[in-house]
Every structure is written in C-alpha cells, then in structure tokens.
Amino acid sequence: MTLDVAWAIGWVRLSAQTVTEHRSELIELDRQIGDGDHGENLHRGFTAVTAKLDALEAPPADIGEVLKLVATTLMSTVGGAAGPLYGTAYLRAAKATGVAELDSHGVVALLEGALEGIVARGKARPGEKTMVDAWTPAVEAAVAAADSGATPAAVLEAAAKAAGAGAEATVELIATKGRASYLGERSQHHMDPGARSTELILRAAAQAAG
Amino acid sequence: MTARARVALVLVSHSRALAEGAVELAGQMAPGVLLIAAGGTDDGGLGTSFDAIEAALAAATADGGSAVVLTDLGSAVLTAESVLELADPDVASRVRLADAPFVEGAVAAAVTADGGADLAAVHASAEAAGGMFAGSSSAAAEGGAEAPGAQDGVVRGTVTVRNPLGLHARPAAVLARMLAGYDAKVQVNGANGASVLALMKLGATQGHELTVEAEGPQAQAAVSAFVEAVEGGFGEA
Secondary structure, X not given: OOEOHHHHHHHHHHHHHHHHHOXXXXXXXXXXXXXXXXXXXXXXXXXXXXXXXXXXXXXXXXXXXXXXXXHHHHHHHOXXXXXXXXXXXXXXXXXXXXXXXXXXXXXXXXXXXXXXXXXXXXXXXXXXXXXXXXXXXXXXXHHHHHHOOOOHHHHHHHHHHHHHHHHHHHHHOOOOOOHHHHHHHHHOOOOOHHHHHHHHHHHHHHHHHO | OOOOOOEEEEEEEOOHHHHHHHHHHHHHHOOOOOXXXXXXXXXXXXXXXXXXXXXXXXXXOHHHOEEEEEEOOHHHHHHHHHHHHHOOHHHXXXXXXXXXXXXXXHHXXXXXXXXXXXXXXXXXXXXXXXXXXXXXXXXXXXXXXXXXXXXXXXXXXXXXXXXXXXXXXXXXXXXXXXHHOOOOEEEEOXXXXXXXXXXXXXXXXOOOEEEEEEEOOOHHHHHHXXXXXXXXXXXXX
C-alpha cells in the first residue's frame, strides 16, 4: 500500500478543515502564553491554500508539488512565526519526497524533512515548549512503526498519536524559546499552541490515509 | 559624498509604525542611504509579511545593490530567513541578516552605510550595536588608560563641547559620518570616532573636554575637521 497525490490533497483539505474547527481553541491557547494569533493565522493560511488548490487548472502532478504549494502559500499568508515554520516544514518535506507515491519509509522521510525544516528555521530543541516537542516524538514513532513493517496509514497514525502525547507534555514545560519564553515560569500549565496545531495537522494526515 | 551609499537597509518589524519610525530616525542621521520599512501584515495589523519583505528586498537589491536586514521579534527573523531561502541565490548572496537590536542596529548600520562602507562593514556595524550599551565601564575610562605612543605618527587635538545638549544622536551622527570620510583611524576619548553609538556612549555634555587622536594619511585633516565641528556647536544655541 502506498500514498499518492490524492492523499496529499486530502491531507491539505482536512488540515484546513481541522484548523478552522479548532480556530478558537488555538487562539485561546496562544492568548494565554503568546500573542493570540495562532488560530487566526493558521485558519487564514490554510483557507488560502485550499483556494489555490481549487483555482489550479491542472491537478498537481505529485505529492511534492502539493507540499510546495502549501509551503509558499503559508509563508506568504500566515503573519506569525507559524508561517515560516510550517512553510519551511512543507518545503523541506517536499524536497524529501517529490515522487508520485510514498511507502512507509517515504512517509518517514517526509516527516523527517518537515522536522528538519522546523528545527533549521526555529532553532528550537526538544523541551523548550514549542512545536518541536510534538514533531520530535511524532518522527520517532513514525520511524519505529515503519521499521516494524507498518503501512503508511499506520505510520501516520503512530505519528499523530505521538504528536498528541507530545503536545500534552508541553503543558508542564516552561518555555525557553519563542514568544512564550518572555513569560518564563508563567508559561507553565499551558499547552503550547504550535504543538497542538502540529497534532491536528498530523491527525489530518492520518485521516486522509485511512 | 554625493554618491548614494552602496548598501541599503531593510527594517522588518511586527509593527508598520515601528518600522517606519526606525526608517525616519535612521534616515535623519544617514540621508544618503536607501532605507526601506517592511512592517506589519498586509492589512496593516501586527505581524510580518512575507510579501512585504520580499518586495522590500527586491527594491533594496535592484541594480545589483546589496542590503542588510534588521528585524525585531522572532517571527520577523523567521520570515526574513524564509524569504531568503526562496529567493534567487544571486539576490540572497547580496543580503545579510543582522543579529542586532532593532533601533540601535539600524542607526549604527545606516551611518556606516552612509560613509560608503561595504556589505560586511555595514553588517558588522549593526551587530556591534548590541554590545555598545552593555557593561558599566565607559569607553572614556578605557581609552584614557591605554594612551597610545606619542611618537607613532598619532595626531592629537583637544576640544571642549560647546553645544548645550552635547554629543547626542544627531551631532554624534554628523561626526561619525564626517570622520568616516577621511583615510584615518580616529579615536575620541578612546572610542571609535566612526561609530555613532560609541560617540553617543561617551555621554559628553556641554563643557566636556574631548581628546581626539588620529592615525593614517589624513590624520591631521581629520583632527582639524573634528575640532572645528565640535567648536561649531552643531547649530545649537
């Protein structure tokens, strides 16, 4: 079983749907420890992505093309840090794939590319209460699943689940990176909004494959 | 002094007003430098705009020019880096991001650029601005301790500050810009005379005596010009 361009398009549409559904929740999480724009920014960004997809005359040829469209659109429409961070994630994920179909190890390469892009752009390490705290366990879980022979859909399911646990674990962390780090200890007892949106987006990827 | 500076500045802020204010402030001290504000989102809100930064960089590097980018908070840095990652490599190679305090870095870089400095020098000037106000010992005290050798071709002069406000931003910029035009290494009370921030940090007010020391082919001319400028009082009453 492999994933093709239809999966990538489905992932994007489900991502837009889920960030729209969770817009208020993300705004509230970000309002507590940031500047409160994460939900609105992602909603605006993914709405723009689906509009661009709808406007295409010819459907995208491969997964990489879809991811690149997401990357450039998010970068130019999301005003906060999430724009360049997710934008770079999709950009590097596109570079890591580019082929028409993905097997389980191809899915891992895509996720690793995304994490590598986020770390390269944001310079955050695990434990600093950022989206890296969701992406890192997600990639680890994906590697383990692929190595044990799981299908691409099961690899994405494992990644989404681990991202959720990672997001949950950011609640007790004290932020040392990003806008929340200005709050110091007051950032504790709140979930990181970027980790939460990571979970939502990876959950959408698993749903699109299921 | 008639030619436009070789290096432009792009000032990226979350706030349109902050970016435009920084352009105004730096522009007063460095009239010959192309300064471009890229502040706020496309609808005028708080945030950074990929498209606005991209357009600002395109304008700053048009005709083969180079540019230094200054940024304020986190996502301004990330967005500027993303623009460069997707930019034409030829353009990206002529752009440098400065890790510098936004306002101080912009002023320091603008004045350095106004003196005709190259990309590396303008970038270094912005990045040095951060350390300029750190630490408690004044540049004057450090300079006084290490008096350079008397017979090494060092030209010296002393002058007393006459204008009521002393070497605040505008006079400091006038002096730094003027001294950058001479082929001489100039120190004022031990501080780098070509650095507007170093001159401001001297905290020299009315009645303060300044010792100027210069080395190089145009050392005498630089010292004379400096003394004359300070005695002139910078047009203040």
